[in-house]
Amino acid sequence: MKYQTRRKAILLLEDGTIFHGKAVGGKEGKAFGEVCFNTGMTGYQEIFTDPSYFGQIMVTTNAHIGNYGANENEKEAETAQISGLVCKNFSYYQSRPSADETLEEFLDRSRLFAISDIDTRALVTYIRENGAMNAVITTQFEDMEALKKELAEVPDMNGLELASKVSTKEPYFFGDESASLRVAVLDIGVKKSILKHLSKRDVYCKVFPFNTSYAEMKSWEPHGYLLSNGPGDPQPLSGAIRVAKDIIEENKPLFGICLGHQVIALANGISTYKMHHGHRGINHPILNLETGKGEITSQNHGFSVSKEETEANEEVVVTHTHLNDQTVAGIRMKNKNCFSVQYHPEASPGPNDAHYLFDEFIHNMISEKNK
Numbered sequence: 001m002k003y004q005t006r007r008k009a010i011l012l013l014e015d016g017t018i019f020h021g022k023a024v025g026g027k028e029g030k031a032f033g034e035v036c037f038n039t040g041m042t043g044y045q046e047i048f049t050d051p052s053y054f055g056q057i058m059v060t061t062n063a064h065i066g067n068y069g070a071n072e073n074e075k076e077a078e079t080a081q082i083s084g085l086v087c088k089n090f091s092y093y094q095s096r097p098s099a100d101e102t103l104e105e106f107l108d109r110s111r112l113f114a115i116s117d118i119d120t121r122a123l124v125t126y127i128r129e130n131g132a133m134n135a136v137i138t139t140q141f142e143d144m145e146a147l148k149k150e151l152a153e154v155p156d157m158n159g160l161e162l163a164s165k166v167s168t169k170e171p172y173f174f175g176d177e178s179a180s181l182r183v184a185v186l187d188i189g190v191k192k193s194i195l196k197h198l199s200k201r202d203v204y205c206k207v208f209p210f211n212t213s214y215a216e217m218k219s220w221e222p223h224g225y226l227l228s229n230g231p232g233d234p235q236p237l238s239g240a241i242r243v244a245k246d247i248i249e250e251n252k253p254l255f256g257i258c259l260g261h262q263v264i265a266l267a268n269g270i271s272t273y274k275m276h277h278g279h280r281g282i283n284h285p286i287l288n289l290e291t292g293k294g295e296i297t298s299q300n301h302g303f304s305v306s307k308e309e310t311e312a313n314e315e316v317v318v319t320h321t322h323l324n325d326q327t328v329a330g331i332r333m334k335n336k337n338c339f340s341v342q343y344h345p346e347a348s349p350g351p352n353d354a355h356y357l358f359d360e361f362i363h364n365m366i367s368e369k370n371k
């Protein structure tokens with residue numbers, strides 16, 4: 001029985017706090033990253049494979065993780081992207097007919113170290129009170145001083161550029177070549193479901209590496225541009241910010257999602273900042289200020305754009321706000337064909353309330369095409 005032979009493991013936070021648990025599958029392991037939590041009750045596979053989480057240790061708040069296994073169609077990338085997993089109860093068995101494998105098998109293929117039996121309620125409360133910080137999960141904790149030293153050397157998420165680590169090395173295509181619209185996607189960590197949403201709406205995508213110039217993307221003659229979601233701090237992404245500026249300059253249809261939204265804000269001279277512990281879950285309430293309607297949204301971000309600077313900016317309007325803390329959740333440029341949201345309209349996982357934003361992008365491209 002796997003759970004009887006499992007090794008002791010710990011989660012050590014940067015401030016010295018320790019949480020005790022056990023290694024999933026009785027494995028030896030060690031993983032570093034910024035600790036964060038996602039409050040979604042479902043959708044763990046999409047979360048673990050979302051490239052926006054690269055470099056982060058994920059704490060799940062649902063009591064059980066793994067009970068519905070892993071499925072080929074629920075991946076946002078080929079392998080898990082989080083650096084480590086922390087949960088309460090790990091299910092070694094799954095009982096869903098459509099699952100291809102157990103979550104343990106999937107995590108093993110991704111070489112992802114996971115620990116369970118952690119008091120995740122206490123841990124999440126601790127992060128909420130003390131803020132995001134680096135952590136290590138490990139079975140090797142005999143020499144605590146050496147471990148603390150190693151942890152102290154892990155770079156801070158603030159100022160960290162990670163998009164280059166997850167971006168495609170070569171351009172690739174997605175969707176049907178004969179589709180009526182073409183979208184050039186700057187891959188700073190794109191989730192597969194964003195491409196699926198576009199292709200479902202009769203769009204053929206070409207996905208470009210993070211360091212591609214606007215000129216190169218433009219030479220494919222797309223009808224619109226998408227700046228994707230992705231990991232890390234947006235501020236060091238000078239190449240992507242340049243691309244956003246160039247697209248805006250030529251007034252081509254532009255849509256930004258999450259990291260892409262932050263890049264568009266930076267391209268408009270609006271600064272971004274690191275939040276206390278971010279927004280990660282599938283029930284975040286948003287108010288669309290243009291329609292007065294509420295939306296329940298999927299979110300995953302640790303940085304945000306400055307509200308004061310957005311409101312003071314002559315070129316930009318705030319279109320959406322986050323109802324929990326009044327942070328900026330969406331912007332639109334007044335005289336340009338450009339809008340962006342801090343949350344995830346593709347959800348995956350999460351509710352479908354914000355799918356209309358893809359329709360809006362399609363509408364913007366068709367209007368431009370018919371000019």
Ligand SMILES: NC(=O)CC[C@H](N)C(=O)O
Pocket residue numbers: 052228229230231232233234257258259260300301302303304
């Ligand atoms: N989902 C995303 O694109 C995340 C954006 C950015 N890495 C943040 O944490 O805020």
